[in-house]
Amino acid sequence: MDTVRDIAALRQMLAGLEAARLPGMADGFSLGAGGPERAGVTLARGALHEVQAARGADLPAAAGFTLALALRASFAGTDMGTRPLLWIRQDAAEAEFGRPEARGLQALGLDPARLVLVRAPDATEVLRAAGDSVRCAGLGALIIEPFGEPRALDLTATRRLSLRAAASGVTSFLLRMSARALPTAVATRWQVAPAASTPGEANAPGAPAFTATLLRHRGGEGARPVEGGTWNLEWDHETCSFRDLAALSRAVVPVPAGRPAGAGAADAERGTRRGVGDGLIAAFRRTG
Amino acid sequence: MALSPRSAAPAEGARAPDPLAPPPRVFVEKAKNALRLAAVDRAAARRGLAPGLTLADARARLPDLAVVDHDPVADAAFLETVADDCDRWTPLVALDAPDGLVLDITGCAHLFGGEAAMRVRLLAHLHRHGLGAGAVVAGTPDAARALVRAGRGGIVAPGGEARAVAPLPVLRLGVDEAVVTGLSRAGLKTIGDLAERPATPLAARFGAELLTRLNRTLGHEDIRIVPRRPLPAAIAERRFAEPIARAEDIEATLALLVDDLALMLEARGEGGRAFEAAFFRADGAVRRLTIETARPSRDGAALARLWHEKIEALADPIDPGFGFDLVRLAVLRAEPLTPAQVSLDGRAVEEEEVAALIDRLAVRLGRERVLRVLMRDTHDPGRASALIPAAQASATSPTLSLALPADLPPRPLSLFDPPQPIEALAEVPDGPPLRFRWRRVVHEVARAEGPERIAPEWWRLPEGTALPATRDYYRVENREGRRFWLFRAGLYGRESGEPRWFLHGLFP
Incomplete structure (x- = not known):
């Protein structure tokens, strides 16, 4: 009888393992935590996703959001993010918003050595390079960034990219600086604007924070369609996941000196440093 | 073998001058305060002119001289x-x-x-x-x-x-x-x-x-010449009795040559990083094209594809003129290449694919358009990272990735090079700005952190250059949640009376 019970236990274990491979679990990726996670938003791997900046000047935020998504997309199975990320940019975008900075990439949690940046002179070349790159299964993720509203970027072009992405399994992101809706064939469409961050010590700007609106979610393989929504999220580079942005936007009151050290745990979370020696807590202003 | 110019055969000189022939031509330059002949053509040499003669003397002998300025360049x-x-x-x-x-x-x-x-x-x-x-x-x-x-x-x-x-x-x-x-x-x-x-x-x-x-x-001591071009690691070439001109023929020839080279490289256990194709036109003009690969390669098909891309992407197409009678393909730089063991999860294949993609994009768009991020161990934000051609970087290079110092304040995702001037208003002279204007838009600062004081790297400056101003960097967030990296150049009172403000980067 023991054997039977063992086999039953094994079956149960196997079922548990299988579940991890069900569509919607293994073939998609989520935003980690927070509102979208609770709403069941899953992004399909091997599909084309669109991230548009709410306004032209919000492109840095949209780029940060896209890089964060690309980073999450590149964690697949046993591969804990070693494959290269290819970022195809049009020259005009770089002239407008500057070049990527290695330590800034690190601050997002992305190893700069993984990034390959391609500069293309115009939108046609961007799409041409994207068409080639999306077929390369060795890429962790692909970011396509044309500038403005190029005529070449239409339903046909995006449909072609989607199909190729599905064939190769390369998760691709179309990063657009204009919020005007273009007829694009994408699995999800996000609109991103920066949000006020959770203030750190002495009212310092905190982690990257976004207001992300899910405009469209088509579902498909590995992802069930969900209703759109708007969430305030912040990016945690250590766990490489999004989380809810705390509702408060007022400054955190500095901890008064002289409080007992026992309250340290909560304070440490808020970013204050523990004073050494006499068991007091002091809030320091970071000066560089 | 040494070559030097010769004028016509002496037998020609005996003939009577042809009255219809163009006048003898001389090239003059100013030397020792007089116009002197620097060079003469055959006709002039036949009639007794030689370099070094003054132009006045030459004119006295041959009044119908054609005179041209000597152009050494x-x-x-x-x-x-x-x-x-x-x-x-x-x-x-x-x-x-x-x-x-x-x-x-x-x-x-x-x-x-x-x-x-x-x-x-x-x-x-x-x-x-x-x-x-x-x-x-x-x-x-x-x-x-x-x-x-x-x-x-x-x-x-x-x-x-x-x-x-x-x-x-x-x-x-x-x-x-x-x-x-x-x-x-x-x-x-x-x-x-x-x-x-x-x-x-x-x-x-x-x-x-x-x-x-x-x-x-x-001849007691032998020393080799220093050639104009570096000696290639390997060469393959095809000569044609009848010059070729059609684009298809040229590409087919390149494909053959690539295969020849691949065999040579394989025998040596090497792969090429840089290749050069030279097309010798029958009329003496030579056109050279170069491609580079991100990693050593001797894959005939991949290299032939790269050459196809290169020729397609040329801004000025190869002009065959009367045709090419020699096409040569050389490996300019070779590196050891051991056949990679195919791992079970196919990672080696994937890496190859990515390298091939990078090569293809670099050949089509230009090598300076396919980039990797290089990190330098320095505090100077302008130098701390740079974009270098992917063909130049190797993924294993330690400079590509440096550990972030734990106490380093966050750096922006994108950086302006050079920093963009802004107008800023600060509450106290050496405090963070209250509001600033960038690209005609006024931003009200809601949060700020700083200053992070970064001194210029004086030891890198050429001697005698004025020391650039110390920079006080601030991380600021405006009321809409946009985050910026600003700095004030110069310290109040010490370095400059009215320091200027700049925007150096943007945070996500």
Whole structure:
């Protein structure tokens, strides 16, 4: 009888393992935590996703959001993010918003050595390079960034990219600086604007924070369609996941000196440093 | 083998001048306060003009002279094109300014039917392009150069250099004018005279340079030439009796050559990182194209595809003219390449795929458009990271990824190079700004952190340069949640009275 019970236990274990491979679990990726996670938003791997900046000047935020998504997309199975990320940019975008900075990439949690940046002179070349790159299964993720509203970027072009992405399994992101809706064939469409961050010590700007609106979610393989929504999220580079942005936007009151050290745990979370020696807590202003 | 220009054969000079022929042409330059002839054409030389004559004297002899300004730059450029064309004989070609070439034909002569046949073919080839030249084949470059400059021709038998150069004047050693004058005062007129003398007194009187030159010219000491182009690691070429011109033929030829090279590289256990294709046109013009790969490669199909991309992407297409009679493919840089073991999860294949993609994009868009991020260990934000061509970087290079110092304040995702000037208003002189204006938009600062004071790297500055201002960096967030990296150049009171503000980067 023991054997039977063992086999039953094994079956149960196997079922548990299988579940991890069900569509919607293994073939998609989520935003980690927070509102979208609770709403069941899953992004399909091997599909084309669109991230548009709410306004032209919000492109840095949209780029940060896209890089964060690309980073999450590149964690697949046993591969804990070693494959290269290819970022195809049009020259005009770089002239407008500057070049990527290695330590800034690190601050997002992305190893700069993984990034390959391609500069293309115009939108046609961007799409041409994207068409080639999306077929390369060795890429962790692909970011396509044309500038403005190029005529070449239409339903046909995006449909072609989607199909190729599905064939190769390369998760691709179309990063657009204009919020005007273009007829694009994408699995999800996000609109991103920066949000006020959770203030750190002495009212310092905190982690990257976004207001992300899910405009469209088509579902498909590995992802069930969900209703759109708007969430305030912040990016945690250590766990490489999004989380809810705390509702408060007022400054955190500095901890008064002289409080007992026992309250340290909560304070440490808020970013204050523990004073050494006499068991007091002091809030320091970071000066560089 | 040394080449130098020759004027027409002497037999021609005996003929009566043709009344319809264009007037003799001379090239003049200003030397010693007079216009003097720098060069003369064949017709002028036949009628007794020689370089060095003043223009006034020449006009007195031949009133119908055509006078042209001497242009040494154009001459040098032309010599380069001739040298390019001479690459078809041997890859080792050196310039012998102002008008000669030295070719190292060691190991090449048998390809053209021996030294004598090669010399005749080379001279005939130059003659077809309207170049009169003399050529001497000798054991050392110096001996060949001295002989051809003295107007000799032919081939010096191995070991016969000393005898061949003995009657030449000492001027042909190529030493300083002062030394030549000194030697002739001492009664030493020919190279043979010098060769008979004991070496030590000569060196004591005229310097070691003379002895070195003498030994090289006599063939006692052999030194190789320094070729104009670096010697390739491997070469494959195809010669055509009938020049080819069609684009398909050119690409098919390249595909064949790539396969030849792949075999050579495989035998050596190497892969090429940089390749150069040279197309030699029948009329002497040479077009060169280069491609680079991100990692050593000897994959024939992939390389042929790269060449196809390269030729497609050319802004000015290859002009075949009357066709190419020689196409050469060379590996400029080779690196060891061991066949990668195919791992079970196919990672090696994927890496290959990515490398091939990078190569293809680099060839189509240009190598400076496919980039990797390089990190430098410095505090200077402008230098801390740079974008370098992916073909130049290797993924294993440690400089690509440095650990972030734990206490380093966050850096922006994108950086402006150079920083953009802004107008900022601060509450206190050395505090963070309250509001600032960038690109005609006013931003109200809601949160700020700083300053992070970054001093310029004075040890990198060239001596005598004024020290740039110290920068106080602030991380600020405006009311809409946009985050910026600003700095104030200069410290109040100490470095500047009215410091200027700049925006250096943007945070996500």
